[in-house]
Amino acid sequence: MFTGIIEEIGKIQGIIRSTKSAKIIINASKVLEDINLGDSISTNGVCLTVTEFSANRFTVDVMAETMRKSNLDKLTIGEEVNLERALRVGDRLGGHIVSGHIDGTGIITNYEKEDNAIWVTIKAEPEILKYIIQKGSITIDGISLTVAYIDDKVFKVSIIPHTKEVTTLLKKKVGDIVNLECDMVGKYIEKLIMTKEDTKDKQKIDLDFLRINGFC
Numbered sequence: 001m002f003t004g005i006i007e008e009i010g011k012i013q014g015i016i017r018s019t020k021s022a023k024i025i026i027n028a029s030k031v032l033e034d035i036n037l038g039d040s041i042s043t044n045g046v047c048l049t050v051t052e053f054s055a056n057r058f059t060v061d062v063m064a065e066t067m068r069k070s071n072l073d074k075l076t077i078g079e080e081v082n083l084e085r086a087l088r089v090g091d092r093l094g095g096h097i098v099s100g101h102i103d104g105t106g107i108i109t110n111y112e113k114e115d116n117a118i119w120v121t122i123k124a125e126p127e128i129l130k131y132i133i134q135k136g137s138i139t140i141d142g143i144s145l146t147v148a149y150i151d152d153k154v155f156k157v158s159i160i161p162h163t164k165e166v167t168t169l170l171k172k173k174v175g176d177i178v179n180l181e182c183d184m185v186g187k188y189i190e191k192l193i194m195t196k197e198d199t200k201d202k203q204k205i206d207l208d209f210l211r212i213n214g215f216c
Contacts, residue, residue, distance in 0.1 A: 002042045004095030004137075004144020006082045006167050007031055010043070012075050013057055020064035024048075024075065027057045031083045040100065042084040044168075045142035045179040046070050047100025070102055071141075071177040080168045082142040095144025096137040102179045104128050106140075108172055109154060118159045118170055119148070124180060129155065131182035131190075139181040143167050 007030055014025035024043075031041055032053055039050050041058065048060035067073040075081070087093075106124040113119075122140070124132075132138055132155050136147050140157065149156040164170045172178065 001087045002047070002084050002098040002100055002142070003087055003091070003093055004084070004098045004139050004142065006084055006143055008083045009080050009166070009168060010083045012077055012079045012081065015075060015077065020067060022062045022067060022073070023051075023059060024062055024072070025057055025059050026081065026083070028083055029056055031085050032056070032058060035085070040086040042082070042086075042098070042100045042142045044071060044081045045098070045100065045102055045139050045181055046072060047086075069104065070179050071105055074177060080171065082167050084142055096139075096183060098139050098142075098144065098181060099184060100142075100181070102139075102181045103131070104180055105177045106180050108174055108176050108178060110174060111170070114158070116161055118164065119156055120159055120169065121154050121156050122178065122180075123154045126152070128180055128182060129153075131186045133186070136186075137183045139179075141167070141169060141178045143169060 008028055010026040010028040012024065013027045016023040026043065032055065035050055035053055035058065037050060040047050041050060043060065046066060048062065050058050051061055052059040062072055104125060106122040106128070108120060109123050110121040111118055129150065129152065132147055132150050134147060134150055138145055138147050138157065143163065145157040147155055148158045159170060
């Protein structure tokens with residue numbers, strides 16, 4: 001689990017690609033201070049496992065499914081990524097609960113400056129937008145942000161100067177792809193409601209079947 005509070009901006013040092021998967025080597029320092037093999041590091045919002053590390057870099061394996069569903073397949077040598085170590089019990093929860101299992105991707109469609117902040121507009125698919133609510137939380141490339149606007153095609157967040165300095169979001173261009181993870185609370189509620197409705201339907205069908213066939 002993560003919080004969406006970025007600890008460090010890392011830089012891609014190497015990418016070893018297979019047919020569908022990849023091994024990625026990332027330069028970093030802070031996130032490696034107390035790291036162990038097998039620990040998790042959120043990389044642009046994707047939970048990845050450390051397979052090798054030294055004092056200033058670490059390596060992760062990225063499976064084919066992750067490459068398909070995230071923007072990690074678009075990474076290039078020298079590109080910067082947002083990094084966060086896994087949450088420890090007792091840490092402050094400055095952002096919100098983030099799993100590191102993204103729901104999909106969105107596309108940056110516009111930047112607009114307003115006083116000391118920058119509005120970022122992101123286009124997303126309906127299956128992602130349905131979980132996003134006004135003033136709710138959203139994770140964009142691993143960054144915990146508050147939704148300031150949403151309609152049936154796009155949502156917007158407002159970026160303060162501090163977030164600009166400590167993340168990569170405003171270094172991206174219009175048309176760039178970002179990883180999105182919706183607040184998991186809505187997904188849990190939907191699952192519970194759907195399970196309850198499915199159970200009711202099955203019970204009703206079973207009773208009708210029994211009556212029709214003379215068992216009750």
